[in-house]
Amino acid sequence: MAQEDGKENTKFGSKMNAGFSKFQDSQQKSFDNFREQQQKAFEKFKESISKKWGTQNFLSSSKTNWVEYSDDQESRSLVNFKEGTATVEIIVEPEEAEDTEVIKQKMTQAVEDLSKSKGKIEDLLDEDDPQNQLSEEVILKDQFIDENGTKIDDSNSKEFAEKMVEEKEIEKQQIKGEDGKDRVLLSVSIPLAPDYLQKRAENILPIVTKYAREYQIEPALILAVIHIESYFNPKAISHANAIGLMQLVPSSGGLDAYRYVYGEDKVPSHFYLFNPENNIHLGTAYLQKLMTVYFKNLDDYENKLYCSIASYNTGVGNVCYAVTRTTKISPLIAQLNTQKPQYTYNYLHKNLEYEEARNYLQKVNEKYLMYQGWMK
Numbered sequence: 001m002a003q004e005d006g007k008e009n010t011k012f013g014s015k016m017n018a019g020f021s022k023f024q025d026s027q028q029k030s031f032d033n034f035r036e037q038q039q040k041a042f043e044k045f046k047e048s049i050s051k052k053w054g055t056q057n058f059l060s061s062s063k064t065n066w067v068e069y070s071d072d073q074e075s076r077s078l079v080n081f082k083e084g085t086a087t088v089e090i091i092v093e094p095e096e097a098e099d100t101e102v103i104k105q106k107m108t109q110a111v112e113d114l115s116k117s118k119g120k121i122e123d124l125l126d127e128d129d130p131q132n133q134l135s136e137e138v139i140l141k142d143q144f145i146d147e148n149g150t151k152i153d154d155s156n157s158k159e160f161a162e163k164m165v166e167e168k169e170i171e172k173q174q175i176k177g178e179d180g181k182d183r184v185l186l187s188v189s190i191p192l193a194p195d196y197l198q199k200r201a202e203n204i205l206p207i208v209t210k211y212a213r214e215y216q217i218e219p220a221l222i223l224a225v226i227h228i229e230s231y232f233n234p235k236a237i238s239h240a241n242a243i244g245l246m247q248l249v250p251s252s253g254g255l256d257a258y259r260y261v262y263g264e265d266k267v268p269s270h271f272y273l274f275n276p277e278n279n280i281h282l283g284t285a286y287l288q289k290l291m292t293v294y295f296k297n298l299d300d301y302e303n304k305l306y307c308s309i310a311s312y313n314t315g316v317g318n319v320c321y322a323v324t325r326t327t328k329i330s331p332l333i334a335q336l337n338t339q340k341p342q343y344t345y346n347y348l349h350k351n352l353e354y355e356e357a358r359n360y361l362q363k364v365n366e367k368y369l370m371y372q373g374w375m376k
Contacts, residue, residue, distance in 0.1 A: 052177045061235040075110040081231035089187040097184035111161035143196040200232035215288040224367035243273040246283025257282035302341030314357035322351045
């Protein structure tokens, strides 16, 4: 009877495993189909922009750059959150480029539009579509100031835009679109307020604090990760398809975090991950999983901290391998429990395989200490 029960259990387990594998395959297939459709939409958008701007002049959002085009695709803005600059560009016909008043009018409108923008998640869709809105409030709120230090809002945005266009140098460049037509590209650059990153941190602090409390993760650590991952760029997206403020890859870190939070195997969509609250929720939960699941048996908090920071960038297996030349966690735990945190930090900073990971550990740790001081 026991043998028969064992056989039945084996059959049941095999069916469960087969069912789970099918589910995983289905999830992966759905994600692959989604990525394929997303890539097709991006290529369609790129082709549309290139007709007027030329392929060599096409720009899109990155980890640190927020790029958006107007609905008529004849103006665009690029905000570099790492450098603290906003650049507004317009394209005009060659004859229009000689009309000073037309240029001032178009450029002023583009600057004003940027100062009021709440952004778009999907470039091909309308900004006014609530589902496509990148932010609930103006993205550059309190991040433009005039010469007197006055913050720019609806009441003075037009005056500010006019003044910037009047005072800043407008650069001109001859371009040719893929439609074969010659055009003139005009651009003006405007610095963000000196404390723009602090303002961006303050704007998301309520969300950070909420999930810091829920997952028992220091707010300073969450802010440090966001700072280095995206420089608080709400439309951050990397070449590896890491999305949002905390740069989660939907099919890996995003899936892992979603499973950890909701107990469900689901690949979160880019619409989901571009939402700041969703992104910070999953990113913070993933930090907790690193510290309290993977590295839970490390005795010293700082050892957990350094291993978790490095793992957020390069993965747990790579951190283990750097320390013990094996991807298993238990040898790492045994070794690091005999070491002081400073030794762990120095060792990881020197021996992590990838330079990006070594630099990441240093940068996040520096910002972590900075935000600890800022929040006192």
